[in-house]
Amino acid sequence: MALTQPTAIRVELGGRSYNVLVGRGLLDDTVVQAREFIEPFAGRPVPIVADVNARKFHGERLATSLASEGHEISWYDVEPGESSKSWESLERLTDWLLDLGITRSDHVFALGGGVVGDLVGFACAILKRGCGFVQLPTTLLSQVDSSVGGKTAINTRSGKNLIGAFHQPSLVLADTQALDTLPDREMRAGYAEVLKYGLLGDAEFFAWLETNGPDVLARSPDALARAVATSIEAKARIVAEDERETSGRRALLNLGHTFGHALEAETGFSDRLLHGEAVALGMVLAARYSARRGQLSPDDADRAAAAIAATGLPSQIAQLDIQSDGATLVDHMRHDKKMEAAGTLPFLLLKGLGDAYMARDVDLADVAAFLDEQLKVPA
Ligand code: GLY
Numbered sequence: 179m180a181l182t183q184p185t186a187i188r189v190e191l192g193g194r195s196y197n198v199l200v201g202r203g204l205l206d207d208t209v210v211q212a213r214e215f216i217e218p219f220a221g222r223p224v225p226i227v228a229d230v231n232a233r234k235f236h237g238e239r240l241a242t243s244l245a246s247e248g249h250e251i252s253w254y255d256v257e258p259g260e261s262s263k264s265w266e267s268l269e270r271l272t273d274w275l276l277d278l279g280i281t282r283s284d285h286v287f288a289l290g291g292g293v294v295g296d297l298v299g300f301a302c303a304i305l306k307r308g309c310g311f312v313q314l315p316t317t318l319l320s321q322v323d324s325s326v327g328g329k330t331a332i333n334t335r336s337g338k339n340l341i342g343a344f345h346q347p348s349l350v351l352a353d354t355q356a357l358d359t360l361p362d363r364e365m366r367a368g369y370a371e372v373l374k375y376g377l378l379g380d381a382e383f384f385a386w387l388e389t390n391g392p393d394v395l396a397r398s399p400d401a402l403a404r405a406v407a408t409s410i411e412a413k414a415r416i417v418a419e420d421e422r423e424t425s426g427r428r429a430l431l432n433l434g435h436t437f438g439h440a441l442e443a444e445t446g447f448s449d450r451l452l453h454g455e456a457v458a459l460g461m462v463l464a465a466r467y468s469a470r471r472g473q474l475s476p477d478d479a480d481r482a483a484a485a486i487a488a489t490g491l492p493s494q495i496a497q498l499d500i501q502s503d504g505a506t507l508v509d510h511m512r513h514d515k516k517m518e519a520a521g522t523l524p525f526l527l528l529k530g531l532g533d534a535y536m537a538r539d540v541d542l543a544d545v546a547a548f549l550d551e552q553l554k555v556p557a
Contacts, residue, residue: 184211185407189326190418194346198326198414200407202399204353205236205314208243211351215285215312216249223252225278227271227298229290230255232316235359236289240314252278256294260447263297263332263339271301275309285310285348291317292324296339299330303345313347316356318368319454322375322409323431325350327417338447340515344422352410354402362395366491367454369395370434370461372405373485375412377461378433381532383408388485395489426536429516433526433534434460436511437467443510444500451498458491459498467548468527478531495549496557504549508542 184201199211209216216224224244228237233255241251254274256262275286288298288311295313302311315325331342357365372394376384386404387394393401413431420427438453438460445451451459465482468474487493517523525540 185403187407187410187414189346189414191346191421194328196346196348196350198350198352198410200321200352200354200403200410202353202355202403204351205239205356206243208240208314208351209247209249210243212285212287212312212349215287215310215348216244216247218284219249223250223278224287225252225254225275225280225284226287226289226314227254227256227294228288229258229294229316231258232290232294232356236314236316236353236356240289256290256297258291258293260293260333260338262293265332265334265341267297268301268332271297272305275301275305280305280309282306282309285312287312287314289314289316291315291320295320295325296329296331296342299328299345299347300332300342303330303343308345310348311345313350315350315352317360318357318365318406319371320368321352321354321357321406322368323371323413325352326410326413327428328421337513337515346421352406354397354399354406357397357402363452364454365395365397366489367452367458369405369489370454370458370486370491372409374431374433374457374461375409377465377482377528377531378412378430378526378534379532380408380412381530383412384485384531388481388488391485391489429524429536430526430534432516433528434458434462434464436460436514436516436523436525437463439514440507440510441495441498441500443513444502444507445498451492455492458486458489459493459495462486462493463495463549463552464526465528466552467525467545468529470548471527474528474530478528481531482528494555494557495552496555503553504546507549508546511542511545 184199187198313325315321328346331339394405434457438456442456462483465479469479
């Protein structure tokens with residue numbers, strides 16, 4: 179039984195619309211909340227692809243819920259980490275699904291963070307030309323970002339997420355109780371994406387986070403539920419307006435990602451800098467660069483940096499201890515998949531706190547000079 183009444187957020191995409199449910203204890207109620215996707219498995223095991231840690235912490239809750247209505251589970255384990263988003267993993271997973279006899283009308287369940295969600299989503303996008311899937315995200319980052327919106331992908335030797343598809347899930351169950359067992363560092367990294375929604379389009383939410391961020395990070399149930407639901411509502415609105423990132427609206431979700439990508443590349447896409455940490459620092463840089471261009475007041479740039487620093491997320495490049503210069507970092511940006519054929523790289527910048535926009539007139543030499551300045555700011 180779910181411990182709280184879930185909040186339902188609709189992602190409106192015509193015939194591909196679906197609900198994202200947010201609530202504490204939702205996974206204990208999976209058989210009820212996802213009934214229409216589980217019932218067709220009567221007499222067959224329900225396929226659940228799980229991050230090994232997520233299964234360790236939440237597998238029993240799922241098994242108990244499904245067993246209460248006579249369902250068994252067929253588990254498929256995925257090792258944590260980006261290396262599981264490979265061609266080899268995809269091949270193994272799709273072979274397993276084919277061996278199980280999954281049909282186009284079946285749904286596969288993905289339990290874990292963004293790695294599992296992206297891998298399962300892409301496998302389901304191509305399995306027999308497309309079957310359904312249900313996201314059971316267990317990290318803050320996957321609850322507020324990657325499980326919603328249908329971006330699915332694997333990595334290749336040329337870069338991250340370069341092979342993939344837009345394939346929407348049929349349901350997302352975001353159980354905030356799952357975050358109780360999330361390591362603090364991952365919680366903070368996910369929180370960067372929460373702050374992002376405030377910074378990009380919701381000044382009131384940003385101000386609320388300035389006060390209530392510590393409660394969210396401490397997993398205070400009410401604050402956490404509000405932060406997760408508000409973030410998902412923002413993402414659902416943006417995805418409904420621009421599902422395939424063609425109008426520029428969905429691209430706003432990349433706030434902090436271009437600067438962040440350069441820092442992730444410089445640190446080898448490793449545990450030295452988690453994606454959310456790179457986004458946090460990237461948002462500070464986007465704010466400071468916006469101030470440098472005279473579009474954001476220096477006070478507002480300081481406020482953005484302070485909200486990030488207050489959580490323990492990195493807010494200055496010097497904290498990363500990297501030996502490089504602005505030109506090297508800009509070079510990483512040139513390999514960003516958002517780079518356009520004309521040689522321009524769109525940057526998400528700020529006109530105010532809660533007011534992001536896409537700038538297409540950014541001169542990369544100026545960005546390099548700005549980064550050189552930032553590299554000199556002591557930690
Ligand atoms: N994570 C960015 C997006 O879903 O568009």
